[in-house]
Amino acid sequence: MTPTPPSLDAEALYVRLREAVRDLMATLPAGRTHLVGIHSGGSWIAERLHRDLGLPEAPGKLDISFYRDDFARIGLHPQVKPSAITFDVDDKHLVLIDDVLYTGRTIRAAMNELFDYGRPASIKLAVLVDRGGRELPVAADFAAATIELPPGRNLVLSRNGESFKIDFETLPPQEPQHA
């Protein structure tokens, strides 16, 4: 794991991710493989991958708010978006896309939600940035960058039209973290 760089080139990372996802999908059965993006950053990336890779089926979208493990502590997220998985999940190979991998709790929640849609054949995970700080035994199959970021610092993906940007953000103390 490399130390925190002064900045991250989100577009360059996206290109690496795109090529990795292209290679990954070539190893999975065509017609039975789907992208699933995690709201919001992961969904943006999955949408763009869908266009750039010319995939036939629209990616699934997950908002994991109803599956978070900190509901008892902080209540419901103020802006929940509907999840939309329009394909049958049973026996499909899913490539889960997120912007930042941190504690692993979001990925656990996403997998729990996916299993309420059906029983996938497999789930892979591809992210733009793995920032360390895992609290659960979760690992990405591909991360375009792997950095070390102390707790209290955050990475925020934004998009302007097609292109992505990543900013570093300092969290106010005791803000619950869930990335």
Add this chain to the structure above:
Amino acid sequence: MRNPQLNSNGELTHLLTVEGLPRDILTHILDTAESFVPLADREIKKVPLLRGKSVFNLFFENSTRTRTTFEIAAKRLSADVYNLNISASSASKGESLLDTINNLSAMQADLFVVRHASSGAPHLIARHVAPHVHVINAGDGRHAHPTQGLLDMYTIRHYKKDFSQLTVAIVGDILHSRVARSDIHALTTLGVPEVRAIGPLTLLPSGLEQMGVRVFTNMAEGLKGVDVIIMLRLQNERMRGALLPSAQEYFKHYGLTQEKLALAKPDAIVMHPGPMNRGVEIDSSVADGKQAVILNQVTFGIAVRMAVMSIVAGA
């Protein structure tokens, strides 16, 4: 004085009435409900939000539909649900309301869903329970039925998208209707520019104009150009109380027929909180017609109740 429904952070901790709730809280409930709607199409229609929580449905007054939709909503949130038909148990043995609540609280209740014939009963319970316990009003006397009001708003928003250009007519026994009261407060808060109340003078409460409502005793006039028609159930006991001559007479003047519906906008929707009296307040051809969204209201009601429960339980 602080709104008794909100905690010190301004979050909704009980839902007792729509009156006095700010627009952003109503919108948050509707937005959250929208995310629960797609669950109905899934293989597993449950989410784990209220796992381990105990929801007590306390129905001091009978209601099959409301109780069932609350039960389904709580179960889809993974809560454990206990249905208590109090009218047939302790209350008839003389136990006081708060003693009943104390006993159920001693059984680790987390959320009470309360229907009561007395206006204000859910308020009383909300003031009495421990801070981590939440109360949802499922209809109290003539006062309020906030989840019905909210599911009506959800239905209107679903079909009409935007509240800011709408004319909404509420037709029938407004005087005795807690649904009408909750609808009027919700419509006004959400920015509906014109709310109309249509009914015979004997069934219209005073003070509607002060709530910003236009009052009509002539149904044909009142329905002209409306986007949404909310029909209310005519309770049979009103006929005995000399407020109305007969069901036939009522239907003639205030029953929604195809002819009267034609006075509203062509894309107007017809709503009804149920249970319907066909041939009294609504003609069967309208109730089953393509403009009726009455059964969709029932379906949306589950998602709206899930939203309310998960928001108050998380406060």
